[in-house]
Amino acid sequence: MNTTNAETTKKTFSxxxxxxxxxxxxxxxxxxxxxxxxxxxxxxxxxxxxxxxxAAATSLCVEKGIPTAEREQTEQQLRSSSGLLVPILxxxxxxxxxxxxANNMEAFVEENFPISLVGSDGGDIPKLVQCCNSYLDxxxxxxxxxxxxxxxxxxxxGGVFKPSVMEKPTTLLRHGFEGSEHLREIAAFRIDQAYGGxxxxxxxxxxxxxxxxxxxxxxxxxDILSGSLQKWVNSACSSEDMxxxxxxxxxxxxxxxxxxxxxxxxxxxxxxxxxxxxxxTCGASCGKGNSRLVPIDHGLCLPDFRHLDxxxxxxxxxxxxxxxxxxxxxELIASFNGDKVAGIxxxxxxxxxxxxxxxxxxxxxxxxxxxxxxxxRQIATFSSTDFKADSSALAExxxxxxxxxxAQTRDIPFAEHAAFVDLFNKKLGEHLDKKESITVITx
Numbered sequence: 281m282n283t284t285n286a287e288t289t290k291k292t293f294s295x296x297x298x299x300x301x302x303x304x305x306x307x308x309x310x311x312x313x314x315x316x317x318x319x320x321x322x323x324x325x326x327x328x329x330x331x332x333x334x335a336a337a338t339s340l341c342v343e344k345g346i347p348t349a350e351r352e353q354t355e356q357q358l359r360s361s362s363g364l365l366v367p368i369l370x371x372x373x374x375x376x377x378x379x380x381x382a383n384n385m386e387a388f389v390e391e392n393f394p395i396s397l398v399g400s401d402g403g404d405i406p407k408l409v410q411c412c413n414s415y416l417d418x419x420x421x422x423x424x425x426x427x428x429x430x431x432x433x434x435x436x437x438g439g440v441f442k443p444s445v446m447e448k449p450t451t452l453l454r455h456g457f458e459g460s461e462h463l464r465e466i467a468a469f470r471i472d473q474a475y476g477g478x479x480x481x482x483x484x485x486x487x488x489x490x491x492x493x494x495x496x497x498x499x500x501x502x503d504i505l506s507g508s509l510q511k512w513v514n515s516a517c518s519s520e521d522m523x524x525x526x527x528x529x530x531x532x533x534x535x536x537x538x539x540x541x542x543x544x545x546x547x548x549x550x551x552x553x554x555x556x557x558x559x560x561t562c563g564a565s566c567g568k569g570n571s572r573l574v575p576i577d578h579g580l581c582l583p584d585f586r587h588l589d590x591x592x593x594x595x596x597x598x599x600x601x602x603x604x605x606x607x608x609x610x611e612l613i614a615s616f617n618g619d620k621v622a623g624i625x626x627x628x629x630x631x632x633x634x635x636x637x638x639x640x641x642x643x644x645x646x647x648x649x650x651x652x653x654x655x656x657r658q659i660a661t662f663s664s665t666d667f668k669a670d671s672s673a674l675a676e677x678x679x680x681x682x683x684x685x686x687a688q689t690r691d692i693p694f695a696e697h698a699a700f701v702d703l704f705n706k707k708l709g710e711h712l713d714k715k716e717s718i719t720v721i722t723x
Contacts, residue, residue, distance in 0.1 A: 298344065302358055304399040305336050308486055309629045332629050334359065335694050343623030394493040395441075395509065398486040403473075405485045408511050412438040416493060424495050427550075429453060430461060430579065433494050436512065441489055442579065443507040454545050454580055456587030458631045461579030462486070462508035468542060468578035469510075470624050471638075478612055479538035480531070480574055482511040513574050516556040520549025522571070524598040527554075531573040532600040533609050536593065536656045540663065541616065541641050542581035545590045551577035552594065582625070584633030585640055585692075586682070589675035591664045601657040605649055613649050618642045618701060622694070632694055639701050640678065647708055673711070681707045 309332050337358040341351045393413045397406060415438040416422075422441065425432040430450035433441040444460040451457035469484035487509040491499035499505065519527065539547050555572040583590070595601055605613075618639040625635045641663075648654040648662065665672045671679075681704040682688050685696075692700055 298340075299358075302337075302340060305340060305627050306333065308399055308627070309333060309336060335626050335632075336629070338694065339623040339626035342619050343627070394490045396488045398488060398506065401485045404483045404511070408439060408483050408485065408509065409487060412509065422494050428577075434512075439512050440510045440576075441487070441494070441507055442510075443489075443494075443505045445505070450546075450579060454583060454587070454590055456584035456633070457580070458584065459629070459634065460507075462506075463628050463630055464542075464579050464581045465508040465510060465577075467625055467628055467630060468538070468575075468581060470628070471542065471621060472538060474620065474624060475612060475615060478534045480534070480572075481538070481578070482513055482574060482576065484508055484510040510576065513553045513576060514556045515553035515574065517554050518550050519552035519554060519573060519594065522554065524595075524600070526569060526571045527598075527600070528572050529569055529600050529603065530606075532595055532598060533603075533605065533656065534612075535573060535575045536595050536601065536660070537609065537613065537645070538575065539581075539591075539593055539595075540645055540656075540659055541621075541638065542578065543583065543588060543591060543637050543641055543663070544578065544581045545583060545592055546577065546580035547575075547593050547595070549594050551575065582630065582634040582637050584631070585636040585678060586633065587675075588637065588640070588663065588678055589665045589672040591660070591672070593660045593664065596657060596660045596664065601660065602655050604653070604655060610650060613645045616642045616645065618697075622697065626694065632691060632697075635694070636692060636697055636700065639697055640704055643701055643705050643708065644674065647705065647712065652712060677707050677711050678704065680711075 309329060337355045338351075340358065341354050346354050394416050395409055395412050397409045412435055415435055420435060420438070422433040422435050425434050425440075428450070430448065431443060431446040433443075435441070442462045442465055444462050446461070449461060451461060465484050466486055469481045472479045472481040485508065486506065488504045488506050489509075491497050491503040491505050494505070497505070524532075535547075535552065538544075553574045553576060555574055557572075621638045621642060622635050625638060644659065644663065648659050654662075663672055663674045665675075679688075681700065684707070685692075685700055685703055687696075687700070
């Protein structure tokens, strides 16, 4: 085969994969927007879906690095293709049938299996779904988690399912949350994976589950629920059951970096699991620092950018948070790219305000850790509200930026994110310079 033909084949294959990913994104948006097939759909949801499709086309082009000169035409091709795909996928969705898919994609719904993967996630995801179906087939049942505020279903040894629609979502416990918790669970895994799996978030994927496989649900036979499925973690205990000096330093730093990047409002000791090993016993601290941590439960990450005053970081006051970031930690933070992170989150259908939060936190991490050599404790203190204060220092800088951008109350569209973050970076630099000069004078 000559060079020209080889290049043509490569381009054709790349285009095929590109449009396969676009079909996957459209399907995810359908499930995240409309939830259970048994729920009535509204005009408002349809309008929101149309706007999300528009935003997702731009996001995918940015994520794939398509040159600016070609981007408008490519976006138009995606939107045109959605005009053909969306009616088919919506019909399939509401009918509860299997959609027609390309040969190189996983089936969205597998007949006769309680759990079906939505999209074509690779890696360990198909094995996770297959494993959980095997557990159910062998007689193991989902159990309703009794120690959480929201709604989660445990399949011991297999996975954890969170439905997209809950009777009492835990997002009601916080401010500024729009969209389902299950999307944030998937987002935490995909952001982690996009940067090499540094925080070790368990594999998490969008799935559908037969409602009659779950206890305490009111749906009728044949109804299907959408949500997230996360791989079961074989843990000895949670971090609150042993002294923090036993934990691996790199794990703490990496989980902390992820928590800051996603502005986690619910990182408590119960959702940091201590990985099980032959030599591990929970209890008093022995100070060796070898126990590995696995972060779970990310449903309360990524609030709207106007609510960055409610962070909760259990590691905030651990001694490891005071230790300087390593060279690899700093390289990781330097590699964060706001456009890339935003592309992943927009592809999942998260709202503009939540996506802007992640872009703001990329700027915070890079200004504080890279330019000023702050420790994780210092960054966490800046991002959290002291018990004597009305708000966090971070929220104050964001509020000042919103005033300067005339965006105190209006939603900020995706197209204005870059300009807002540039202005925020300027305001943040001014704030930190002022703080440092006051510290010098005080000393």
